[in-house]
Amino acid sequence: MTAKSVLITITIISLFTLGVSPYIGQIHFDNSELYTQILTQIRLPRVLLAFIVGAGLAVCGMVFQAMFHNPLATPFTLGVASGASLGAASYVFLGLSFSVLGIDGSSLAAFSGALVAISIVFAISRFRSGFSPETLLLSGVAINFFFSSLILFIQYLSNISDSFRIIRWLMGSINVVGYRDIVQLIPFVSVCIVTILWLRRELNLLMAGDDIALSRGVAVKQVRYLLFFVTSLCVGAIVALCGPIGFIGMMVPHICRLLIGSDHRWLTPATLLFGGSFLIVCDTLARTIIAPAEIPVGVITTLLGGPFFLWLLVKSRLNAA
Amino acid sequence: MTAFFAIDNLVVTTANKTLLSDISFAMTKGDYLCVIGPNGAGKSTLLKTIMSIVPLSSGSIKLNQTPLSQLKQKALAQHISYVPQAHGHALFFNVNEFIKMGRYPYHSALSDWSQNDQQAFDRAVEITASTPFLERQIHTLSGGEIQRVMIAAALCQQTPLLLLDEPTSFLDPHHQVEVHNLIRELNQQHNISVIEVSHDLNHACQHSQHILALKQGKTLWYGNSTEFINTQQLHQLYDQQFVFATHPQTGAKVALTSEFK
Numbered sequence: 258m259t260a261k262s263v264l265i266t267i268t269i270i271s272l273f274t275l276g277v278s279p280y281i282g283q284i285h286f287d288n289s290e291l292y293t294q295i296l297t298q299i300r301l302p303r304v305l306l307a308f309i310v311g312a313g314l315a316v317c318g319m320v321f322q323a324m325f326h327n328p329l330a331t332p333f334t335l336g337v338a339s340g341a342s343l344g345a346a347s348y349v350f351l352g353l354s355f356s357v358l359g360i361d362g363s364s365l366a367a368f369s370g371a372l373v374a375i376s377i378v379f380a381i382s383r384f385r386s387g388f389s390p391e392t393l394l395l396s397g398v399a400i401n402f403f404f405s406s407l408i409l410f411i412q413y414l415s416n417i418s419d420s421f422r423i424i425r426w427l428m429g430s431i432n433v434v435g436y437r438d439i440v441q442l443i444p445f446v447s448v449c450i451v452t453i454l455w456l457r458r459e460l461n462l463l464m465a466g467d468d469i470a471l472s473r474g475v476a477v478k479q480v481r482y483l484l485f486f487v488t489s490l491c492v493g494a495i496v497a498l499c500g501p502i503g504f505i506g507m508m509v510p511h512i513c514r515l516l517i518g519s520d521h522r523w524l525t526p527a528t529l530l531f532g533g534s535f536l537i538v539c540d541t542l543a544r545t546i547i548a549p550a551e552i553p554v555g556v557i558t559t560l561l562g563g564p565f566f567l568w569l570l571v572k573s574r575l576n577a578a
Numbered sequence: 579m580t581a582f583f584a585i586d587n588l589v590v591t592t593a594n595k596t597l598l599s600d601i602s603f604a605m606t607k608g609d610y611l612c613v614i615g616p617n618g619a620g621k622s623t624l625l626k627t628i629m630s631i632v633p634l635s636s637g638s639i640k641l642n643q644t645p646l647s648q649l650k651q652k653a654l655a656q657h658i659s660y661v662p663q664a665h666g667h668a669l670f671f672n673v674n675e676f677i678k679m680g681r682y683p684y685h686s687a688l689s690d691w692s693q694n695d696q697q698a699f700d701r702a703v704e705i706t707a708s709t710p711f712l713e714r715q716i717h718t719l720s721g722g723e724i725q726r727v728m729i730a731a732a733l734c735q736q737t738p739l740l741l742l743d744e745p746t747s748f749l750d751p752h753h754q755v756e757v758h759n760l761i762r763e764l765n766q767q768h769n770i771s772v773i774e775v776s777h778d779l780n781h782a783c784q785h786s787q788h789i790l791a792l793k794q795g796k797t798l799w800y801g802n803s804t805e806f807i808n809t810q811q812l813h814q815l816y817d818q819q820f821v822f823a824t825h826p827q828t829g830a831k832v833a834l835t836s837e838f839k
Contacts, residue, residue: 455687462679465669468662471631473735474655474683519670 260523263516267530274534278541279304282548298435306439307431307540307554308533310495311505313446315532316453316525317488318506319513323464323521324481325382328569329394331506332492336400337374338503341489341496343404343411344370346423348497350411361441361497368493374400375485429502429555431540438498445494449487450529456480457521464519502536502555504562509535511569580643582607582771583739588637590620590627590795597623598795601637605788607738610765610772612782612803615792616816621775622663624792625741628773629660641739655683659732663743664724669716673727676716677702680734702733705768706760722753729760740764742774746781754778758785780832783807791815807831 279300318331325335332338348366355362381396408427412420433439453460459480462470470477495502509532510524517527536554539561543554581604588601598620605611613621626632628639630646639646641657649657659680669676680702681695703709706726711719716727725745732740742761746754762785764770776782782789782803789806791799799811806812812820812833819836 458679458682458685458687461671461675462682465671465676465679466662468626468629468631468660471651472629472655472658472660472662472732473679474652476651514670518672520672520675 260517260520264523264527267513267516267527271530271534274537275304275308278537281541282545302433302436302439303431303540303544304537305436306433306442306499307537309439309442309446310431310499310502311509311536311539312529312533313449313491313495314502314505315509315513315528315535316450317491319510319521319524319528320453320460320484320488321506322510323460324484325393326464326466327393328511329507329566330397331504332371332488333501333503333506334394334401334566335374335378335397336404337371337378337489337492338496338501339401339404339408340370340372340374341367341493342370342427342501343407344368344373344493345426345497346408346411349419349423349426350415364441364445364494364497367497368490370404371489371493371496372486374404375489379485425553426500428553429500429558430543430551430553431499431502431536432551433498442494442498445490449491450525452483452487453521454525456484457525460484460521460525461519464521500553500555503559504565505532505536505558507569508562508565581605581640582609582642584638584640585628586638586640588624588627588639589635590623590632591635596795597632598627598792601790601792601797603788603790603797603800605771605773608765608769608771609788610762610786611774611788611790612786613773613775613790613792614777614779614782614815615798618794619792620795621792622743623795625660625743625773625775628741629658630654652683655735655737657737658739658741659735659737660741661725661728661732661743661745664721664748671716673708673714673716673719674712676727677708677712677730677734680731683735698734698736702730705733705764706730720753721748722750722756725749725753725757726760729757729764733764737770739771739773742772744775744777746776746778754781761785779812780830783833784828784830807833 279296282300321330321332321335322328344366345363348363353362353366377400378393378397382393408423412423415423459470459475462473462475463477463480467477510528513524513527513531517523536558539557540554543552543557546552584604586602588598589596590598601624603611613624615621623632627634628646630651646654678695678699681698684695703712706729708726708730711723716724719727729745745761746757749757758781761772761774765772774786783806784803786803789799789801789803790797791806791811793815798815799806807822808831819838820833821836822831822833824830825832
């Protein structure tokens with residue numbers, strides 16, 4: 258199949274998922290006022306949010322994989338999401354409540370945390386120019402541990418209700434009522450996605466290696482800073498709202514690359530659509546499997562993602578041997 | 579006559595090591611310079627510094643009198659192209675797309691593939707005879723084919739100066755000759771100036787016009803290729819004794835490593 262037909266197929270599947278999933282759930286179709294209310298105020302925003310979050314996380318993962326030439330490198334494995342979580346948890350703990358230019362303070366706190374984490378990763382990767390992918394991933398693990406223990410510390414100091422809030426939120430869930438949160442999120446995610454679409458040719462060249470990218474005329478440093486900035490923005494905003502929903506950014510772009518190839522002109526829209534519908538499916542499962550109770554969607558994505566991560570790790574080891 | 583490309587007193591240092599120092603040479607248009615020397619002499623660093631992959635510490639590199647430091651990376655890529663050493667990690671690209679990526683310096687994010695782009699692409703593919711594997715994935719190609727694709731992508735940039743880092747390492751004799759012939763064709767028929775890093779001493783002496791011999795980051799010898807093989811520097815350069823023979827077909831003097839200490 259050509260890249261074009263794969264993309265068309267993914268688009269059709271995504272539209273289908275978007276259209277059908279709001280109708281799946283405990284309460285079944287009738288024309289009552291209550292049902293319409295549930296559909297438009299609860300399920301529809303939830304499905305839309307899942308799509309936006311999934312798309313954003315998948316595309317950010319794709320960028321990290323391309324920049325670090327490694328399918329295991331994502332904002333989550335490198336500790337950027339834990340940085341964002343720490344930022345947001347501090348915001349809750351300190352009892353802050355502010356907004357800047359209509360942007361919620363927790364988003365800004367998470368964004369700052371993400372930027373700190375990404376700067377650490379970046380500094381480590383620069384520290385020794387010949388760093389190996391293993392070093393990078395190990396430093397990601399260390400950063401994750403470090404931020405996680407700080408979050409635990411904050412939880413320990415918090416009162417019971419804050420602590421519970423933090424725990425539930427750390428599990429990652431798509432839980433909104435109405436459209437206010439979605440409107441908050443859209444600018445961050447769309448700035449990130451537009452930038453990535455704009456830099457599609459640069460991403461292709463970065464994937465071929467920094468030397469090749471530079472010799473073709475890519476201003477590698479500037480492009481990299483810009484990509485780090487917009488992905489931090491996107492991951493920060495998403496984590497502040499939904500908590501860290503792991504592994505989407507690793508699984509989705511990898512699968513899309515197998516389906517459509519590495520050319521970011523096709524890969525980016527495919528990853529975006531697939532990521533969005535993938536999270537919708539996961540979230541639909543999360544709210545229906547043990548209905549009327551719910552599983553946090555982060556639990557589902559992590560249950561799928563953990564084995565996937567191991568599979569990738571073993572596969573890359575086998576290829577290297 | 580003013581130099582087309584000139585390096586003056588180039589010094590490259592990292593935090594704790596001097597990689598290159600006091601490198602100076604000048605090239606006229608259409609020149610073919612081979613950089614030789616033992617491993618770790620700084621040959622690859624020299625090419626990377628020219629391509630602004632490694633920053634220079636002092637000195638200057640000028641192309642048509644313009645210091646390269648004044649050029650943006652994109653403008654630089656319109657003047658100089660670079661074929662890096664064959665590297666380990668697999669390139670998961672379609673050959674066709676990869677060669678087309680060589681047109682990057684002539685594009686902005688919204689520009690379309692133009693007539694000029696297509697011409698540059700067709701010409702690069704034709705010269706390197708890459709047509710048979712255009713639709714394949716790079717990581718499935720043989721070493722010789724990959725090298726031709728890398729050269730084709732660099733040619734797509736349509737630069738007057740081409741840098742090549744050990745283009746024939748890891749190739750069998752047949753493919754070595756093929757790549758050598760290709761480089762000579764580019765130099766002689768298409769008037770592209772070439773700087774090539776090579777471990778093949780005899781190739782360098784017979785096919786290039788000038789030789790720059792580097793040892794421990796310093797210039798050991800620079801001059802006409804034909805004169806190099808007669809000098810005493812060869813032993814000094816590689817810490818190895820050589821004996822000399824005459825090529826039965828061309829009559830050229832060739833160096834062979836000595837069997838005795």
